[in-house]
Amino acid sequence: MRPPTSAPDIVFWAEKCESKPVEKPLTFTGNPLDRASLCRANPAFMAGLLANGRMVPFWRQAPLVVAGRAGFLPFAQCEELGDGPCVLLGVLDGVGHFALDISSEETPPAGLGEFLEMRAAALILPPADAAMLGQAKALLDWHVRHRFCAQCGTPTDIADIGHRRVCPKCSAEHFPRTDPVVIMLPVLGDACLVGRNRRFPDGLYSAFAGFVEAGESLEDAVRRELSEEAGIKVGAIQYHASQPWPFPSSLMIGCYAQAVSRDFKVDGEEILEARWLAKDDVRKRLAGEMEDGIRLPAPIAIAHRLIRDWATQARLPFVREAD
Amino acid sequence: MRPPTSAPDIVFWAEKCESKPVEKPLTFTGNPLDRASLCRANPAFMAGLLANGRMVPFWRQAPLVVAGRAGFLPFAQCEELGDGPCVLLGVLDGVGHFALDISSEETPPAGLGEFLEMRAAALILPPADAAMLGQAKALLDWHVRHRFCAQCGTPTDIADIGHRRVCPKCSAEHFPRTDPVVIMLPVLGDACLVGRNRRFPDGLYSAFAGFVEAGESLEDAVRRELSEEAGIKVGAIQYHASQPWPFPSSLMIGCYAQAVSRDFKVDGEEILEARWLAKDDVRKRLAGEMEDGIRLPAPIAIAHRLIRDWATQARLPFVREAD
Numbered sequence: 001m002r003p004p005t006s007a008p009d010i011v012f013w014a015e016k017c018e019s020k021p022v023e024k025p026l027t028f029t030g031n032p033l034d035r036a037s038l039c040r041a042n043p044a045f046m047a048g049l050l051a052n053g054r055m056v057p058f059w060r061q062a063p064l065v066v067a068g069r070a071g072f073l074p075f076a077q078c079e080e081l082g083d084g085p086c087v088l089l090g091v092l093d094g095v096g097h098f099a100l101d102i103s104s105e106e107t108p109p110a111g112l113g114e115f116l117e118m119r120a121a122a123l124i125l126p127p128a129d130a131a132m133l134g135q136a137k138a139l140l141d142w143h144v145r146h147r148f149c150a151q152c153g154t155p156t157d158i159a160d161i162g163h164r165r166v167c168p169k170c171s172a173e174h175f176p177r178t179d180p181v182v183i184m185l186p187v188l189g190d191a192c193l194v195g196r197n198r199r200f201p202d203g204l205y206s207a208f209a210g211f212v213e214a215g216e217s218l219e220d221a222v223r224r225e226l227s228e229e230a231g232i233k234v235g236a237i238q239y240h241a242s243q244p245w246p247f248p249s250s251l252m253i254g255c256y257a258q259a260v261s262r263d264f265k266v267d268g269e270e271i272l273e274a275r276w277l278a279k280d281d282v283r284k285r286l287a288g289e290m291e292d293g294i295r296l297p298a299p300i301a302i303a304h305r306l307i308r309d310w311a312t313q314a315r316l317p318f319v320r321e322a323d
Numbered sequence: 324m325r326p327p328t329s330a331p332d333i334v335f336w337a338e339k340c341e342s343k344p345v346e347k348p349l350t351f352t353g354n355p356l357d358r359a360s361l362c363r364a365n366p367a368f369m370a371g372l373l374a375n376g377r378m379v380p381f382w383r384q385a386p387l388v389v390a391g392r393a394g395f396l397p398f399a400q401c402e403e404l405g406d407g408p409c410v411l412l413g414v415l416d417g418v419g420h421f422a423l424d425i426s427s428e429e430t431p432p433a434g435l436g437e438f439l440e441m442r443a444a445a446l447i448l449p450p451a452d453a454a455m456l457g458q459a460k461a462l463l464d465w466h467v468r469h470r471f472c473a474q475c476g477t478p479t480d481i482a483d484i485g486h487r488r489v490c491p492k493c494s495a496e497h498f499p500r501t502d503p504v505v506i507m508l509p510v511l512g513d514a515c516l517v518g519r520n521r522r523f524p525d526g527l528y529s530a531f532a533g534f535v536e537a538g539e540s541l542e543d544a545v546r547r548e549l550s551e552e553a554g555i556k557v558g559a560i561q562y563h564a565s566q567p568w569p570f571p572s573s574l575m576i577g578c579y580a581q582a583v584s585r586d587f588k589v590d591g592e593e594i595l596e597a598r599w600l601a602k603d604d605v606r607k608r609l610a611g612e613m614e615d616g617i618r619l620p621a622p623i624a625i626a627h628r629l630i631r632d633w634a635t636q637a638r639l640p641f642v643r644e645a646d
């Protein structure tokens with residue numbers, strides 16, 4: 001495969017990415033909506049969208065699911081469901097897609113479908129539906145937890161169809177929060193290091209993760225977290241993939257980290273145990289052919305992708321450079 | 324160059340990254356402090372650090388600079404400077420490094436050194452000092468803008484030496500905010516597309532950038548921003564580097580994007596103009612050998628790195644994969 005210096009190569013690179021022919025997209029990615037972010041402050045545009053829009057209700061962070069699809073309903077059907085914040089998700093085929101928080105109702109309304117916990121919903125929904133509802137969950141949850149101005153304590157007003165809040169007293173603007181998290185798999189030769197977090201169910205081992213702190217690059221954060229949690233020193237770091245994770249508002253940024261030796265020492269606080277897994281054994285575990293009490297993360301998580309891609313793609317993590 | 328499957332290769336990868344032999348680190352990266360994040364809630368540990376710590380004062384977001392270095396002072400010297408939030412930055416050689424907000428003073432205290440605007444300071448400081456002060460600015464500025472609970476409006480208390488705020492009424496915890504921003508250079512063959520933002524000085528062209536929105540992967544955000552701002556469709560996207568940018572709390576995530584054609588259409592709102600630049604001409608401009616009124620971003624910005632690395636490193640952006 002050659003770098004894209006001629007027209008056919010360019011088309012290849014485009015196709016490779018547009019259609020994602022090899023890999024199933026990560027859960028919550030690939031939202032098909034045009035977010036129309038330049039039009040959110042345009043009342044005429046919004047009035048047009050609202051006139052024939054569709055809206056998915058959320059009851060206490062659980063989206064409506066109808067027959068295995070995101071439960072987008074005609075506006076008229078939503079009018080009496082609740083009075084929580086309503087946010088624009090985006091536009092698809094000219095139709096505005098919105099989400100409505102109906103958490104103030106004592107019980108979820110009956111007869112519409114099921115209100116499913118978001119992870120459970122993501123497991124059964126088509127990827128595009130999961131992505132739209134993940135966006136909705138992150139936005140609605142942000143409103144619940146950010147009704148007051150962090151600068152002066154005054155209740156704020158919703159603007160831009162749910163994408164901004166403005167303080168009527170001090171005029172501070174507040175935008176939905178996205179928290180970058182690095183998640184990384186240390187690798188050395190044919191082995192990768194996985195850890196067991198205190199909060200994990202018994203037997204589950206996964207990649208290491210932590211929030212990026214103020215003033216850190218992604219690479220600085222990867223090194224710090226691996227040093228703190230696993231006591232392991234790493235050399236090269238390679239970005240692999242990213243995934244929005246709306247619990248409540250994380251952006252998972254997946255990386256490989258080149259371990260300089262097999263030495264490690266878990267912190268005993270957040271990470272209770274860690275172990276090196278051989279690539280062959282990881283493949284067997286992923287295929288369900290190895291039953292020894294050790295479990296790896298489920299496909300919904302980017303940790304699964306980091307581990308699986310490393311175990312099954314010979315070229316990862318460190319692609320050979322051109323000569 | 325081969326993938327790291329044998330010991331010598333592993334050492335190479337480690338050295339390559341640890342020592343960064345080729346590239347000057349990005350401004351604000353490479354903070355030498357151990358952030359001691361697992362010890363922030365330990366009063367005995369903190370008392371020890373405070374006893375012999377050093378502290379850099381900030382007056383209205385401007386750090387103290389003394390003789391071209393970060394102005395870390397002994398604690399005793401800071402006692403009468405101000406009573407704003409004090410945050411732990413980290414530990415270096417056993418010495419705690421802190422930052423103190425003295426913005427409540429009418430004028431900056433005289434006789435200590437200069438209080439410099441952060442960008443101006445970063446231009447003259449050693450990289451490690453700029454990184455420490457960048458971290459400090461992001462943290463202190465977060466406290467200024469987040470004194471109240473966003474969930475219930477009550478004034479919050481500082482915890483963990485400045486790394487957490489807690490609401491005494493509803494018990495909500497609040498953590499410093501980091502806003503991920505994608506910044507990307509569309510490339511096609513031997514040309515890259517740069518744009519002129521409405522806020523840029525005359526003649527300045529740079530990479531395109533925008534905040535990652537709720538529920539977006541980095542790749543989704545790159546595609547959306549390029550579509551919105553430049554009307555350009557891209558195929559493959561490749562991560563390049565990241566940079567904390569404490570104005571006030573951004574994390575810049577730099578990528579290359581494979582344009583599928585030269586067609587583009589700027590939005591006319593945020594981006595006023597765009598143009599394709601040939602690689603040879605970019606090299607000349609960076610070397611100061613081309614004076615035609617077009618300027619490229621300064622070395623402090625990751626946009627400079629994206630453009631320069633693309634123009635000077637033959638293997639970027641799309642590394643050939645191993646056969």
